[in-house]
Amino acid sequence: MVQANLSDVNQVSRQSDGSAGNAAPPEESACLSPTNARPSDVRGWLDHVRTALGGDGTPHAALAGLDGMAGSLDQLVDEHAGMAEELLAVYEQLGVVFEVTRRLPGLHDELQMLELFLESVSRSFSQCAAALVRPNEIDASDWVLIGGGITINAWLSQRIEQARCERRTMVASTPPSSSVFGDVSVEVLVAPIFSGDDFVAAVVLARTSQMAPFSASDMLVIESLATFCGDLVRNHRLVKEVRDMSFATVRALVNAVDQKDPYTCGHSVRVAYYATLLGKTLDMTDAELEMLQWAALLHDVGKIGIRDDVLKKTGKLTKDEFEHIKEHPVRSYQVVKEVPQLAAALDGVRHHHEYYTGGGYPDGIAGRDIPLAARVIQIADVFDALTSARSYRAPYDWKNALSIMRAESGSRLDPALLPVFVNLLEALLADGDEAWARVTERAERFAEEWHPALGSD
Numbered sequence: 001m002v003q004a005n006l007s008d009v010n011q012v013s014r015q016s017d018g019s020a021g022n023a024a025p026p027e028e029s030a031c032l033s034p035t036n037a038r039p040s041d042v043r044g045w046l047d048h049v050r051t052a053l054g055g056d057g058t059p060h061a062a063l064a065g066l067d068g069m070a071g072s073l074d075q076l077v078d079e080h081a082g083m084a085e086e087l088l089a090v091y092e093q094l095g096v097v098f099e100v101t102r103r104l105p106g107l108h109d110e111l112q113m114l115e116l117f118l119e120s121v122s123r124s125f126s127q128c129a130a131a132l133v134r135p136n137e138i139d140a141s142d143w144v145l146i147g148g149g150i151t152i153n154a155w156l157s158q159r160i161e162q163a164r165c166e167r168r169t170m171v172a173s174t175p176p177s178s179s180v181f182g183d184v185s186v187e188v189l190v191a192p193i194f195s196g197d198d199f200v201a202a203v204v205l206a207r208t209s210q211m212a213p214f215s216a217s218d219m220l221v222i223e224s225l226a227t228f229c230g231d232l233v234r235n236h237r238l239v240k241e242v243r244d245m246s247f248a249t250v251r252a253l254v255n256a257v258d259q260k261d262p263y264t265c266g267h268s269v270r271v272a273y274y275a276t277l278l279g280k281t282l283d284m285t286d287a288e289l290e291m292l293q294w295a296a297l298l299h300d301v302g303k304i305g306i307r308d309d310v311l312k313k314t315g316k317l318t319k320d321e322f323e324h325i326k327e328h329p330v331r332s333y334q335v336v337k338e339v340p341q342l343a344a345a346l347d348g349v350r351h352h353h354e355y356y357t358g359g360g361y362p363d364g365i366a367g368r369d370i371p372l373a374a375r376v377i378q379i380a381d382v383f384d385a386l387t388s389a390r391s392y393r394a395p396y397d398w399k400n401a402l403s404i405m406r407a408e409s410g411s412r413l414d415p416a417l418l419p420v421f422v423n424l425l426e427a428l429l430a431d432g433d434e435a436w437a438r439v440t441e442r443a444e445r446f447a448e449e450w451h452p453a454l455g456s457d
């Protein structure tokens with residue numbers, strides 16, 4: 001019985017190919033092929049088989065099997081659509097990740113990173129309102145909106161707190177009276193962002209009831225992005241920690257040198273400040289300016305190797321003692337050379353005692369052969385030395401110091417750079433003593449306010 005029915009089916013199958021049989025196949029069946037079959041094609045074809053078998057829909061094994069195949073195809077089509085949706089979500093996620101990683105190197109600030117993240121999430125979920133909130137630094141139970149058009153009311157605060165405590169993404173609908181997003185009732189998705197165990201912020205998405213509900217793939221995308229953002233923040237914090245530690249180490253080294261001679265205490269930091277003032281007027285790139293600052297800060301670090309009796313001597317130095325002092329630029333150079341990230345600062349360190357006309361030390365180079373950073377540091381160095389007290393004299397006031405320096409223009413000091421520095425100082429100090437107090441105070445604080453990138457860019 002089954003054999004006979006299968007044979008019938010085979011015959012009908014041949015009819016459907018148009019190669020045998022009398023019954024004309026329905027239109028859908030005529031175009032049925034393994035490459036373009038759709039469930040509706042199979043259904044039409046099955047109906048045609050039933051008609052050929054007598055039209056009574058009598059169940060038998062072959063037809064049941066074909067029904068099953070059609071059902072499987074329906075399921076496949078649904079799964080296909082689901083996969084396409086997930087693929088699109090992953091594509092959106094990759095787009096955000098790509099954009100954030102592309103723009104990240106330009107950012108040195110955690111808040112800027114979070115703002116960039118929010119901007120990217122807003123674009124990925126353009127149908128929703130997106131916001132980023134983080135705990136208030138003063139009161140951790142309060143929330144601060146980093147960006148986005150959502151009101152953080154008590155209800156939303158509780159949802160964010162819950163997402164933070166449970167470390168999970170959650171979806172919730174606002175109660176009717178809530179005003180998270182205007183007066184409209186919305187569904188919100190809250191995803192916490194963690195840097196290790198530290199809660200950084202929460203991304204909040206809100207959609208109105210007219211929009212499609214948040215899907216599993218939305219959750220997946222936002223969770224992945226939140227994890228990615230948390231990892232970025234963690235990396236940023238680790239890099240910052242290393243930079244801060246490096247900078248603190250350098251400051252400790254500079255302080256150790258300054259401590260050797262109370263009369264030069266704070267000298268290196270002030271030189272870095274004056275060099276920065278001049279460097280900023282010279283169209284230096286950010287990287288050049290940073291290296292100038294490092295060089296100025298470290299220019300005298302080699303004095304750590306100069307004997308105390310020579311360094312602190314108040315009387316006239318003997319020839320040998322002066323030769324010993326003259327070793328310090330090369331000693332500074334040798335110290336800084338050990339830090340690969342400061343390679344571009346070496347010239348400024350080594351040559352800060354060269355004379356414009358030659359005859360300086362350690363190499364006796366002259367004019368434009370002296371690296372620009374070294375010529376800038378030379379001017380800043382002389383200005384600070386003149387305006388600082390020494391054991392054998394009181395400090396010159398800034399006007400006298402500039403006059404003395406003018407006398408050395410073209411001989412010791414670069415004749416093109418010196419007038420720029422003089423003009424700069426005269427403009428800054430036009431208000432007299434008060435202005436001088438402000439400038440020196442800023443010079444003293446320079447190291448605290450400066451946040452170098454340590455050549456990492």
Ligand SMILES: [Fe+2]
Binds near residue numbers: 299300328329352353
């Ligand atoms: Fe020096």
Ligand SMILES: [Fe+2]
Binds near residue numbers: 267271299300381
């Ligand atoms: Fe110096």
